[in-house]
Amino acid sequence: MKEFGYERPAHPTDALAMIAGVAGARFLGGGTNLVDLMKLGVETPAVLIDVTALPYDFVTDDADGGLRVGSGTRNSDLAAHLAVRRRYPALAQAVLAGASGQLRNMATVGGNLLQRTRCPYFQDVTKPCNKRVPDSGCPARDGEHHNLAILGGSDLCIATNPSDMAVALAAFDAVVFVEEPAGPRAVPIADFYRLPADEPQRETTLEPGALITAVALPALPWAANSRYRKARERASYSFAIGSVAVALDVADGMVRDVRIALGAVAPIPWRAYRAEQSLRGQPATEVAFREAADAELEWAQPLRDNRYKVPLVRNLMVRTLIELVQAS
């Protein structure tokens, strides 16, 4: 591992000055991804700016009836928070479905949003990878890609975003608050992540040195009827091979409104707008749910070893929608 400096500012202005002042400085949250990548030689920061002393460890009510979560909130505290569990249960479930009790105690909301892909080539500095070293190639396309993208990939990169939490945030139209060199900005989650296209090394729309301060969950009364479902290769302590966050508003057997986001199928948490659109105003039946899932997955471009994801996420969507009808 390369040597590095360490700072732990208590004030956001100091943190921003430090990141702007040193080339190769990086923010450190819980460290569960960054420290791991430093050990692997994937990340080589010159200075770590520990953000855990900043005043961002909170969950509070917003005036509009939503919730605001500080970026320093530990994943376990987010999932244990009663307002989250009652008003946005899919978010609590998504966080609880990730990693382990130990890791969730360390991991922060900001770090979770910016965790890197688990593509095996990205994590192995002896291999080419367009995301890690632009223009070096992508061995995954013809190689190990069983857990990589079926939607939204490009010729240059088919990595999947590994976060469970971000899938639920996508379903709830969360807004990410950041401090950038040019000032503060509120970024809707739909504009936060970038598809790889021809620049797989750029994963978000954030400016270099951006500090995430908070995430807002807009008010959505029917989000209480929401659920996160995750498929993985072992029962626990494993990344998703497919997942879904769904919220359903159903009345008199009809779908009034619905939110669907998919995980582990795309380079970003994938909002299933086509499925949602095909469902609004339709009867809340299994047939309609299947059609909606197909409307989304019609666009899938699976590769040799990840075709299984298409029926997997279709069934996850349909099963979860049925459960939410039964629950309402």
Next chain:
Amino acid sequence: MPERVATLSPIRLSVNGREYQLELDHRTTLLDALRENLDLTGSKKGCDHGQCGACTVMLDGRRANACLIFAVAAQTHDITTIEGVGAAGNLHPLQQAFIDHDGLQCGYCTPGQICSAVAMLAEVEAGWPSAVTPDVAAGPVDLDESETRERMSGNLCRCGAYVNIVAAIQDVVG
């Protein structure tokens, strides 16, 4: 900020109620500091990547993987290792239960299992739900076998002593 960035610092660690003063390279993980510098070798290194739980310690009573936190970043916490959980002649009830139920074979994962279980019981006490809790919005959870397995999934055991580990924990819960 100085021209040349300092890459080692004086570091103060509070472990099992004792204060230690060290000078460490920032690259030193808490796990390595405990084992190599403080001679607290109860915490084990299995994977060094957060994937096994053998290095589990408690930071302010909350379980964490000591292999993924740098010692320099651990200075603000009260750290508890297995050496602070109990000792011969004064075992923690979980330690006694692991002995009674044969909750181990080689014993390599055991310090991490026990630190994890101590903190896990506090999480249940605080009403935290888990991934197998049917209704996360509901109140307290009953720590049955499936809840125990899920909550302890961050601790792997190569010897496969899981059945007896779960039995030991269930015994302490009563």
